[in-house]
Amino acid sequence: MSVLFLSRSARPRWLTPPLIVGAVLILFWLVATVAAPWMSAHAPLDMVGRRLQPPSWDHLLGTDALGRDVLSRTLHGARHSIPIAVTVVAFAVAIGASLGAVAGFVGGFVDTVIMRMVDVTLSFPPMLLAMAVAASLGPGLENAAIAMVIVWWPVYARLMRAQVLEVREREHVEAAIASGATQGRVLGKHVLPLCWTPVLISATMDLGQVILLAASLSFIGLGATPPTPEWGSMISDGASQFYSWWVALGPGLAILTIVLGFNFIGDGLHDYFDPRSR
């Protein structure tokens, strides 16, 4: 943590305190994703104590209504949330960015068709659309993930299309065409490599947003099913135990820190890639 207190001149300008905090937070949750069984004192599904115990040295974040250790469950929650967030964003970027790139590069009718699909999808409030899709597919984290990909791909399609439209007008693209490069080659070698930065930044920030949306779906019972230690459903449990505030505190803090962490990193990437802030 001592880097945080270095003077401005001692660290690179893009290495800002928020970026460092974000990196530490995300690193912690990445470690938890891999090592939750070794980091936590109890198994997430074991009823290890009296029910609804407040935090104590035995149970740092207390126990829930079934006497399960909240801290252990919170740490194990990362094993569900982070892989889902990564998968959802990966699929959304893969689908959205390729469709957006094609739309921007080919133009005309193809562009119109793809972008109208984007408009239609984006015209629904994301939570509502995700709820509708998840509800029609049935509960379960996999179905929630599919619903979230459907909600999220248009964001990347728009972003990528805008980038491609800008880059393809640059002179080196014309020079490549003038030297006899094929369409596919121009797109793959001279346009796309210059389009990734905003997509990368946006994807990093969206990792946090997807975790939030996944938790929301689980909160209303459309995502993870009990007894899975998923943060959204844990908060839902906590909401019905209003006076046992600690039941929701663990997963709440988890979501807070992970969303914050991804946002800080996304912001940091933005500063890093933006030549004006370097």
Place this chain on the structure above:
Amino acid sequence: MSASPLFEVRDLRVAFGRNGTYAEAVRGISLHVDPGEVLGIVGESGSGKSVGMLAALGLQPEGARVTGSVRFDGRELVGLPRRELRKLRGSRIAMIFQDPLSSLNPVMTVGEQIIEAVRLHNPDMSRHAAADRARDLLALVAIPQPDRRLAQYPHEFSGGMRQRVMIAMAVANDPDLLIADEPTTALDVTVQAQIMEVLAELQARLKLGLILITHDLGVLAGHADRVAVVYAGQVVEQAGVDDLFARPGHPYTRGLIASIPDMTVQNDRLFSIDGTPPALGQLPAGCAFHPRCIAAGEICRREAPSMREEGGHAAACHFAFAPSETIA
């Protein structure tokens, strides 16, 4: 004119349309280049010189309408399928653009880009052989330490060095025709001369047909065989370079020549042609140049002049080659 020109443009027209109405940016350009010949095309910004040459290679902006005839080595290019045009571009007809920084891909090393240019038209060539070729090409355009340079990115090159790279890429596949669109405009004056020297040397060595597009008549004086002067989308004068300077037939050409700063004369002000070129789609009646012409007469306002030729020297002016020439 020799029997079969390498590159011949006849009545080339490029029009840009919006809502069904078209405005012509190029209004019937005709010119030709013989093998190994250097043709200079000179004109102001927006005169249609670049647009016309790009359109001749099928590189017109989307939505532009191209008519007329462009023959390269006996083959008609207008209306040629995109695949066929692509095979010609970069192999037999190459181009150099104005701004060498924005014409190079910023995220690929210079070596990768040259190797790509070579292999696009020689898909069977190994990467290794293409890399050797790239090294030779850099040496050809006099870039020192080619091995180190090949691994660098365009931003690590100076403007002049970048333009040398562009030239190396353009001649990578031994083209017959090279179209250089304002190759020195974005460069320092001192570097301009060096780049022109590299171009001229390569042209002579590789027997290239070269089209040199510029707005600087001075550049053409030492390097072109023939010059075509373009005004408002038309060729207004065409002549051998010495003839053109000695005996300009069109008042616009006289204006351009008079605008070249002369260091031997003590002058407070530089000469300039009054007025501005007509905007696209807002051509004056009669001769397009008459509102700016100091020698314009009654007929110039009514009638567009046709080309008059006299011993290989052609000018589109009602008063061209008249005995009582007005000196600008």
